[in-house]
Amino acid sequence: MENSTEKNMEKNTEKNAILFEIEGLCKNFGDVKVLKNIDETIYKGDVMVVIGPSGSGKSTFIRCLNLLETPTAGTIVFEGKNITEKGYNLNFHRQKVGMVFQQFNLFNNLSVMENVTISLEKVKKIAPKDAREKAVTLLKRVGLAEKADAYPSQLSGGQKQRIAIARALAMEPDVMLFDEPTSALDPEMVGEVLQVIKNLAEEGITMVVVTHEMGFARKVASRVVFMDDGKILEEGTPEDIFEHPVHERTRDFLAKVIHVI
């Protein structure tokens, strides 16, 4: 594991670079206030795990980061550029932010290989041959090289999600967003997906992960954020949050999700 310590050192030297600077982020759906004035900074190399009760706004928060949701108010600065400014090129921003969905959302009309290559070819305008080569490498990385010619409908949930991760990695994003990547999976497939994500974290890839997998959060997170009712109530190292939660709400939530028999 000397390799991974080397990577970790790299991670530490880059650590102070700010990736996302979020100020006063609000999101309303009609009259419903879903995000209420969120301030947050995400640094390069962070593995930020977002936890919190259902409906607390975790998905909305993470979707604001690649502007799948348009914030109602507030600013998000990404790598020094205000992406919430009117007229900012969304498609350009999204190339740098990989997204993995709870429901996988693989392109059903395309083979596994094409799922990975399509944005390389159509968005990055990379030659088909080079795109395929790159895709093969990525598929190997998620352990599914042999599925290149399969279609999404022929894959298990865990396989779909690993392909979705490969697809997002293809664009060489500066940060990966995961919105409950294992919640739609049968229990026996959760491990394989978490392992892939863990590997990425060890390689130093910056990520924001919404998850209910507390074991994963404890082991992999560099920072844990607890969201409740559209606000970030509390954040800190896994130890801070899991061993010494400050807020009553955090304690309640953890007591409910961590089952000690």
Next chain:
Amino acid sequence: MDILEIFTQYYDYFLRGTRTTILVAIVTVILGTVLGCAIALMRLSKIKLLKGFSRLYITVIRGTPMLVQLYIVYYQLNFISYPNGKIFGVALDRVIPCILALSMNSAAYIAEVIRSGIQAVDIGQTEAARSCGMNGAQAMRYIVLPQAVKNILPAIGNEFVTMVKETSIIQYLGISDLMYNNGIVITSTYNPLPCYYISAIIYLALNIILGKGLNIFEVRMKRSER
């Protein structure tokens, strides 16, 4: 039997009428599909004016009888100088406005079919495509439309079947389609019932053949998709 007797004597009228009916139906469906695509795109666009126009268009077409539409198009467009000449013995300056009216009608229904076919594709597909950096048009072209087509084509096939039947109203503009020629045979035989039976059988046969063709086509599509 009267039916056989009349058919053997007048089959020429029926068959020539059928030919016109088929021709008009084919051209109408093609034009209607093209026009329908345009209307559907307007309906789905973010530009308010286009959206409003396409909504109005669909409401008007669906809310008025086709025969009224046919006459309005015919008289409203009579300033156009259509090419002279005939096709299969049908005057172009009459059949063109008919095809226009039918296509405009069909376009409204096809537009709705296309719109709902596109909206039936899971929004997650678009979100994933946009998340990869594709713009709206690319997401539509590479991801959404290829999936929507599978919902849309069978419905357009149905529209084709409907059109074969609905073309019968063009007889009112004196176009010698199946129903018009059917009328001619009635006036010479004074025996309407067998004539209507013959026409019904022909329409039915056309649509059964068409339905079989569409079926084969659909099975092929399914096979190529997986």
